[in-house]
Amino acid sequence: xxxxxxxxxxxxxxxxxxxxxxxxxxxxxxxxxxxxxxxxxxxxxxxxxxxxxxxxxxxxxxxxxxxxxxxxxxxxxxxxxxxxxxxxxxxxxxxxxxxxxxxxxxxxxxxxxxxxxxxxxxxxxxxxxxxxxxxxxxxxxxxxxxxxxxxxxxxxxxxxxxxxxxxxxxxxxxxxxxxxxxxxxxxxxxxxxxxxxxxxxxxxxxxxxxxxxxxxxxxxxxxxxxxxxxxxxxxxxxxxxxxxxxxxxxxxxxxxxxxxxxxxxxxxxxxxxxxxxxxxxxxxxxxxxxxxxxxxxxxxxxxxxxxxxxxxxxxxxxxxxxxxxxxxxxxxxxxxxxxxxxxxxxxxxxxxxxxxxxxxxxxxxxxxxxxxxxxxxxxxxxxxxxxxxxxxxxxxxxxxxxxxx
Amino acid sequence: xxxxxxxxxxxxxxxxxxxxxxxxxxxxxxxxxxxxxxxxxxxxxxxxxxxxxxxxxxxxxxxxxxxxxxxxxxxxxxxxxxxxxxxxxxxxxxxxxxxxxxxxxxxxxxxxxxxxxxxxxxxxxxxxxxxxxxxxxxxxxxxxxxxxxxxxxxxxxxxxxxxxxxxxxxxxxxxxxxxxxxxxxxxxxxxxxxxxxxxxxxxxxxxxxxxxxxxxxxxxxxxxxxxxxxxxxxxxxxxxxxxxxxxx
Numbered sequence: 329x330x331x332x333x334x335x336x337x338x339x340x341x342x343x344x345x346x347x348x349x350x351x352x353x354x355x356x357x358x359x360x361x362x363x364x365x366x367x368x369x370x371x372x373x374x375x376x377x378x379x380x381x382x383x384x385x386x387x388x389x390x391x392x393x394x395x396x397x398x399x400x401x402x403x404x405x406x407x408x409x410x411x412x413x414x415x416x417x418x419x420x421x422x423x424x425x426x427x428x429x430x431x432x433x434x435x436x437x438x439x440x441x442x443x444x445x446x447x448x449x450x451x452x453x454x455x456x457x458x459x460x461x462x463x464x465x466x467x468x469x470x471x472x473x474x475x476x477x478x479x480x481x482x483x484x485x486x487x488x489x490x491x492x493x494x495x496x497x498x499x500x501x502x503x504x505x506x507x508x509x510x511x512x513x514x515x516x517x518x519x520x521x522x523x524x525x526x527x528x529x530x531x532x533x534x535x536x537x538x539x540x541x542x543x544x545x546x547x548x549x550x551x552x553x554x555x556x557x558x559x560x561x562x563x564x565x566x567x568x569x570x571x572x573x574x575x576x577x578x579x580x581x582x583x584x585x586x587x588x589x590x591x592x593x594x595x596x597x598x599x600x601x602x603x604x605x606x607x608x609x610x611x612x613x614x615x616x617x618x619x620x621x622x623x624x625x626x627x628x629x630x631x632x633x634x635x636x637x638x639x640x641x642x643x644x645x646x647x648x649x650x651x652x653x654x655x656x657x658x659x660x661x662x663x664x665x666x667x668x669x670x671x672x673x674x675x676x677x678x679x680x681x682x683x684x685x686x687x688x689x690x691x692x693x694x695x696x697x698x699x700x701x702x703x704x705x706x707x708x709x710x711x712x713x714x715x716x717x718x719x720x721x722x723x724x725x726x727x728x729x730x731x732x733x
Numbered sequence: 734x735x736x737x738x739x740x741x742x743x744x745x746x747x748x749x750x751x752x753x754x755x756x757x758x759x760x761x762x763x764x765x766x767x768x769x770x771x772x773x774x775x776x777x778x779x780x781x782x783x784x785x786x787x788x789x790x791x792x793x794x795x796x797x798x799x800x801x802x803x804x805x806x807x808x809x810x811x812x813x814x815x816x817x818x819x820x821x822x823x824x825x826x827x828x829x830x831x832x833x834x835x836x837x838x839x840x841x842x843x844x845x846x847x848x849x850x851x852x853x854x855x856x857x858x859x860x861x862x863x864x865x866x867x868x869x870x871x872x873x874x875x876x877x878x879x880x881x882x883x884x885x886x887x888x889x890x891x892x893x894x895x896x897x898x899x900x901x902x903x904x905x906x907x908x909x910x911x912x913x914x915x916x917x918x919x920x921x922x923x924x925x926x927x928x929x930x931x932x933x934x935x936x937x938x939x940x941x942x943x944x945x946x947x948x949x950x951x952x953x954x955x956x957x958x959x960x961x962x963x964x965x966x967x968x969x970x971x972x973x974x975x976x977x978x979x980x981x
Binding site: 679680681682684685686687688689690691692693695696699700702703704705706707 | 778783804806808810814817821824832836842874
């Protein structure tokens, strides 16, 4: 197969092509490359990327020498998969009944979304982490998936199949170092009556770029509970695409973004209600300080077959400085006539009255502000899986402490 | 104890307090009564240190210490407590955790030892009983879903726990039924004593049946226009504030 080239490649795109062409193990991934090259890196002239310019962020090289921050998630009995610098290592995962975790180069996994980050990742990553949960198996021990990029371009690809009636929890950390570009793809298939619990904690150096896309297909009465906490980077975007393909499937999708300095974080979601009687609850909390930007784009799509869809999306932003920005784009696209879909979006500063109240009770101004910010994102953390919530709370507290310096 | 002399406060160029002078000696309870818009809430906010006002005064001091240069949390640590007329609902803030944080922040500022979780639990349970708040209410986020009366009970709970040197009660009686008024009276009367002072701001005489004041002051148009003994409250109830509005 001929290797496609970009039209007017940016220097970074030209480097990617050289890198790809030089690979010895590229066989079988040319089509993914060609799909990627046809559109190139997403940039701000594309509607879905207008606030998150991936091509622009990768245009200027150079970092500040700061290593990848740690989000410090450790869970005693977790089954651990480490993906440091793009090479996956699976620890202690054998011998759990009903669970298989392995590396594969079989590229015909489930449900790859058509998406630049997906194409790029499928082109470059040949070692796929494949997780299978057998029918009706309930995996008590959580899977801990640790993505780490010390520097340079690092990709990771995970496939997850939760068979009918099974359940599993997967907690991910994404730590990105100085001047790194981290691109991640997760594809998940959640069978009928199956349950997937997912949490993502992200922290990156100020010069790091992260783009992750996850797609999940949910069968009849399947359930997904997902929560993400992002601290951003030069640019950090986590995109989730859900497809309800079976009747009665449901999901909660919560996210909190805390960004300061000149950081940028983006939560983008598309939930497609393609079967009847599905339910989505989505909450987003964005906190931006300094000259940072917190982006939220949420879309509910309801197909003609999505009758009795019940979907609610609430996005709230808290701006802590004059230079901070929040961009929200809630969207509804509905083709069924018997649905309940709602969305709300707010943006504001800390409440002066509440600050005065707390200070009157003896809290310093800094402590009062921290308490209110913690309370703002607290709802999202309180509802997280109890095994991961303490770590999420700790990274929020660390962020607040750092901010006060 | 609390001494305010020639206090002026304005917001966006509009003067609300126009040379207010009042002194509450230690151990006394003084009531400030007055019509709507007289500056009662401004008085309480300015003394507590709210920074939305332009403030000048010859003196605002507590126990001889100048308050004007202190921020609200420093004033609180000096023992000044304000019971808010409209207490905040603060979603996401755990009630018990917040009150303990406040108590320990004040104690730390005064270089007193912090109260342990166990000691605090005992303290809050005891005081919650006194103000009529159930355990279930204490487990909720701060004031969330509380009725007006329950919010006032939460103010009284914090006053009882923080045991401040001086309490300003800003229309604590508004929206309260008879049982709740009696509860407020019980909390104040239990705290009342040498070394502690109260400024009870109210529109009506009702609360003063439960808390008999040592002095009553009439606040109209930003000044104290009349002062007298406890009987002045009943007089005002009968005659209304009209005379003072005209006089001012």
